[in-house]
Amino acid sequence: MPFEIVRDDITRMKVDAIVNAANRSLLGGGGVDGAIHRAAGPELRAECETLGGCETGQAKLTKGYRLPARYVIHTVGPIWRGGNAGERELLSSCYRSALELARKHHLESVAFPLISAGAYGYPKEEAMEVAVDAICQFLLHHEMTVYLVVFGRQEFFTGRKLFQDVKEYISDNYVDSHVNRPSENARQMAWLEDEQQALALEKRIFAESAPRPEPEMGAAPAAKPASSGKSIPGGLMARLKWKELIRRTDEGFSRALLRLIDEKGMKDAECYRKANVDRRLFAKIRSDPEYRPSKPTVFAFIMALELSLPEAEELLEKAGFAISHSSKMDLVIEYCIRERFYDVMQINEVLYELDLPLLGNCGQAA
Ligand code: AR6
Numbered sequence: 001m002p003f004e005i006v007r008d009d010i011t012r013m014k015v016d017a018i019v020n021a022a023n024r025s026l027l028g029g030g031g032v033d034g035a036i037h038r039a040a041g042p043e044l045r046a047e048c049e050t051l052g053g054c055e056t057g058q059a060k061l062t063k064g065y066r067l068p069a070r071y072v073i074h075t076v077g078p079i080w081r082g083g084n085a086g087e088r089e090l091l092s093s094c095y096r097s098a099l100e101l102a103r104k105h106h107l108e109s110v111a112f113p114l115i116s117a118g119a120y121g122y123p124k125e126e127a128m129e130v131a132v133d134a135i136c137q138f139l140l141h142h143e144m145t146v147y148l149v150v151f152g153r154q155e156f157f158t159g160r161k162l163f164q165d166v167k168e169y170i171s172d173n174y175v176d177s178h179v180n181r182p183s184e185n186a187r188q189m190a191w192l193e194d195e196q197q198a199l200a201l202e203k204r205i206f207a208e209s210a211p212r213p214e215p216e217m218g219a220a221p222a223a224k225p226a227s228s229g230k231s232i233p234g235g236l237m238a239r240l241k242w243k244e245l246i247r248r249t250d251e252g253f254s255r256a257l258l259r260l261i262d263e264k265g266m267k268d269a270e271c272y273r274k275a276n277v278d279r280r281l282f283a284k285i286r287s288d289p290e291y292r293p294s295k296p297t298v299f300a301f302i303m304a305l306e307l308s309l310p311e312a313e314e315l316l317e318k319a320g321f322a323i324s325h326s327s328k329m330d331l332v333i334e335y336c337i338r339e340r341f342y343d344v345m346q347i348n349e350v351l352y353e354l355d356l357p358l359l360g361n362c363g364q365a366a
Helices: 031-040 042-049 087-104 124-139 161-173 182-209 234-248 253-263 268-274 279-287 295-305 309-318 328-338 344-353
Strands: 003-007 017-022 059-063 071-076 109-112 145-150
Touching: 003 124, 003 344, 017 031, 031 042, 042 059, 059 087, 071 087, 087 109, 087 124, 124 145, 124 344, 161 328, 161 344, 253 279, 253 295, 253 309, 268 279, 268 295, 295 309, 295 328, 295 344, 309 328, 328 344
Parallel strands: 003 145, 017 071, 017 109, 109 145
Antiparallel strands: 059 071
C-alpha cells in the first residue's frame, strides 16, 4: 500500500490526480485552491462552473488542463469550529470520497494537500492524523499510490512518544564515522577483540559442520573441539550461528523473502501492503531471484514480516547490507525492531520528521 508524505508544491506533482482543498462554490479561492487554478489555467474554472458546487466532505472530478496531473479532484473540507461540530468525520470523509472517486475512474496515483489545515483552521497535527488514518485505511483494501503533499518545512510528529524515544536512541547510539574520541576508540577496540574471537569461532563452526561419519550406536560422544580458552558471549554466539546459517545457503534476497512470507503464514498481498510496497515491485522481486532491493525496501519487508534482529540482519545480508550505527536511518530501524514496533506508517512519520528516506517504494524503482 504505497503511501508517502512529501514536501512539495502540489501543482508540480506528476500523478493521475491532485486533490484540491476547495470551497463549496468550487469557483476558486486562495491557498492551494488558488495555486491549482493559476497553474491549470482558465479552462479549469470554466469546467468547475458546470459542476453546481460541492457539499462539505464530498468530492468532484475535473480535468487537469495545464497541470502535470491529468485530473483534479475537488473536495471541500470542514471549517474548524472547535472540534465538536463533526469536523473529524467530515475531514475523513473528504479523503474517502476523493479516493473512491479516483478508484471509480481507475486512477493509480493521487496527491493530497493537507485539507482544511490552512484557511479553514483545522489544527495541523490533527489534520495530519486524520489524513494518514483515512488514507491508510483505504490502502489496506485497494491498490493505489497516494502522496500527502506538505508545503514547506512543518513539524507534525515531533510531539509523539515514538519520535522522542527514537531521538534519544539515536543520540545514545549514533557513531559519527569520523569521531576520534577516546571513549569511542575504546568501544571500537572492544568490538575488534570480539571480532577476533568471532573469526576463531567461525573457523571452528565450519570445521564442525563439515560432513563426517555418524557415530555408531552406543559409541562415546565425540569429544568437544578444543576451547580457545576464552568464553564467547551468548549474543555473539547467536550472531555467529546466524552467519553460519547464511553461508550454508546461497539463497538470494528474493527467495529468502518468499520463504519468510511462507514461514510467517502471510499472504503475499498482506506482506507487500504492510511493507508499503506496490504490487508491481513485489512482482518484480518475486520473478527475479537475483533482485537487489534498496535498503529502505529491505527495511520495509523486515517490518512487514515483524522480524527479530538476527532475522533482520540475515535478510539484510542477503541483499548485501548491514545495520550501521553511523546511519541514523539504521538506528531508527534497529530501535523499532528491538522494541518490536513494526508499524511502517508510524515509522515513516518519524523518518519524515528526521528528513530520512521513507520505507516502501511508492511506485518508484527500489
Ligand atoms: N501545495 C501543497 N500544499 C499547499 C499549497 C501548495 N501549492 N498551497 C497551500 N498548501 P488551504 P483549506 C497547504 O488554505 O484550509 C481556499 O481559499 C497549506 O499550507 O489551501 O482547506 C479555498 O477556496 C495548508 O496546509 O485550504 C477555501 O475557501 C493546506 O494546503 C479554503 O481556502 C490547506 O490550506 C479552504 O481552506
